[in-house]
Amino acid sequence: MPEREQDQNPFVLVLFGATGDLAKRKLFPALYELFIAGLLNRRFAVVGIGRSPISRPDFQAGVRRSVTNFSRHSLRDGQSWTDFADHFDFVSIDVNDPGGYGAVRELVEAKEREWEIPGNRLFYLAMPPDLFGTVSAHLKKSGLTETGGWKRLVIEKPFGHDHASAKQLNEQIQQSFVEDEIYRIDHYLGKEMVQNIEVIRFANSLFEPLWNNRYIANIQVTASETVGVEERAAYYERAGALRDMVQNHILQMMMMVAMEPPSRLDMEAIRDEKVKVLRSLRRFSEDEVNRYVVRGQYTAGTVLGQAVPGYREERNVAPDSATETFVAAKLFVDNFRWAGVPFFIRTGKRMAQKVTEIVIQFKEMPNIYFNKNGDLSPNLLIIRINPTEGMYLLMNAKKPGADSEVIPVAMEFCNNCEIESPEAYERLLHEAIQGDSTFFTRWDEVSLAWQFADPIRRAWDRDASLLLTYPAGSWGPAAADQLLAQDGAHWWPVYDPKSRPVVQPIERPGIFAGRY
Ligand code: BG6
Secondary structure (H helix, E strand, C coil): CCCCHHHCCCEEEEEECCCCHHHHHHHHHHHHHHHHCCCCCCCEEEEEEECCCCCHHHHHHHHHHHHHHHCCCCCCCCCCHHHHHCCEEEEECCCCCHHHHHHHHHHHHHHHHHHCCCCCEEEEECCCHHHHHHHHHHHHHCCCCCCCCCEEEEECCCCCCCHHHHHHHHHHHCCCCCHHHEEECCHHHHCHHHHHHHHHHHCCCCCHHHCCCCCEEEEEEEEECCCCCCCCHHHHHHHHHHHHHHHHHHHHHHHHHHCCCCCCCCHHHHHHHHHHHHHHECCCCCCCHHHHEEEEEEECEEECCEEECCHHHCCCCCCCCCCCCEEEEEEEECCCCCCCCEEEEEEECCECCCEEEEEEEECCCCCCHHHCCCCCCCCEEEEEEECCCEEEEEEEEECCCCCCCEEEEEEEEECCCCCCCCCHHHHHHHHHHHCCCCCCECHHHHHHHHHHHHHHHHHHHHCHHHEEEEECCECCCHHHHHHHHCCCCCCCCCCCCCCCCCCCCCCECCECCCCC
C-alpha cells in the first residue's frame, strides 16, 4: 500500500446514493479517515448524486454530520474542515431518466478541470441492486465512461439473488465496464484479520506445513450476530441467512483459509487460487441438503439481558415467514489438501454473542504419554476477526508445580488492543482508488458461490419443514451441534471479550470449556 500522498491516484468519486445510509455511516467517514491519514491525493473530488434537491452547503453539512458521528478520528493539527469539504459537490437526478446524466457529466468535467484530475472516475453505486444495470447503461450512453484516465465501478452486495439473476446482472454491467473495472464489494474482505489470513499462512513456516488433512481435524467458521433483522425486513425476508451471509462472507473466509499458495502475491494470482477452492467445494444435491445443512429461525428470547421478539413478530415480517435467520453446515473442499476435513460453518441473527472467528482444530495426539486417556485438548489456532482482532494458539503444557498434570495454555496476539484498525470501508475504498482488486470478488467467484447456494435454496423452498427454531440469545438449533457430534466434534466456545483471556481448568476432560 503506497503510504505517501503523492503516490495516491487523483480521482473523482461519482457517488450514487449520496444521501443514503451507506454513504452516511461508512463512505464519508472512510474518505475522511483516508484524508486525514494522508492517503488521499489532494487532487480529488466527490460528486454526490441523489434524488432530492440539496444545495452544496447542505450536502457538505450532511457530510460533516456523518463524519462527526461515525469517524474514528477528529481533524489533526493544521487540517481544516473546509480543506476536506471543498472537495464535495452534489447533483440531484432521477437515475432512471437518461436526461439527467448530462448534468452529472458537466459537473464531473468541471471538477476535473478545477482539481486537475486526469479523468480518473470511480463510480460507486451505493443503491438498491435492481438499479445497477440501468445506471451502468446510462453512464455509458451519457459518455461519462469515456475518460482520459481510468474508470471503475464499485458495487455492493447482493449481486443477484441466484445464479441466473447474477449472470444477467453481470451481462448488463459488462456492456459498460470490463471485468477488470468492476469492484464487487464484500466488506468482510476489507477486515483487518481476513486480510491477515494470507500473511499468517504464508509468512510463518510454523503453520503452512501443517495446513492440510494430515494435521487438521476440522475447521470452524462462526459469524454470529446479536442484532435481529433491524429495519431491513423487506430485503431480509427474500434473502435469508444463506444469501445474506453464507453465499458471500462465509465462503470468502473459507476461501482465504483453504486456498493454495498463489504463484505470485498479486491480485489475479490470489483470486485464481481462491476460485479453485470454490471449484472443489462439494455441491450438495437437493436431496442431500438436509444431511449437511441446518437452517433455523429465531423465536422470542433474551439477548444480552434484553427480551426480544421472535423473527415472525418483527416489523414487516410475514407471520408465517419461512425465512432462515440461521444456517449451520458441514462443508467439504474435495481437493488433495483438504479431502476428508469438514469445514463447519454457522451464522445467524439474534445469537448469544456478536463474534466472527475461525478455529483451526489440529488432530489429536496418539493415545500414549500424556494422552493415554484421550483427554488431552487438541491444539487450536483461533483467528479472531470481530470484535477482538487477533490470533490465539492453544497448546498443552505442564501445570506449574504439578508433577504430571497437563493444562491447556494459550499464546495470544491482539491486533486491535493497542492500535485501532482501519474500518473495512477505508481499506476497500482506498484499494479501489489505487486499482488493487485483490480483496474484491471476481465474477467467477460470485458465479460459483451461487451455484453452490442455489440447490440448498431450492431444497428449502420445496420443503418448509426443514426450518427449525432457536430461542433468541442462544447458539442456534440443537441440530447445529449434532452436525458436529456425528463426527465426534463440537463447536469451540467463542471468546468472551468481557472475560480475561485466561485458560481455565478443564471442566470436562479433553475439552477446555467455557472461557479461555
Ligand atoms: C451484511 C449483511 O453484509 O453483513 C448483514 O447484509 C450483516 O445482515 C452484516 O448484519 C454483518 O457485518 P459485520 O461486519 O457487522 O459482521
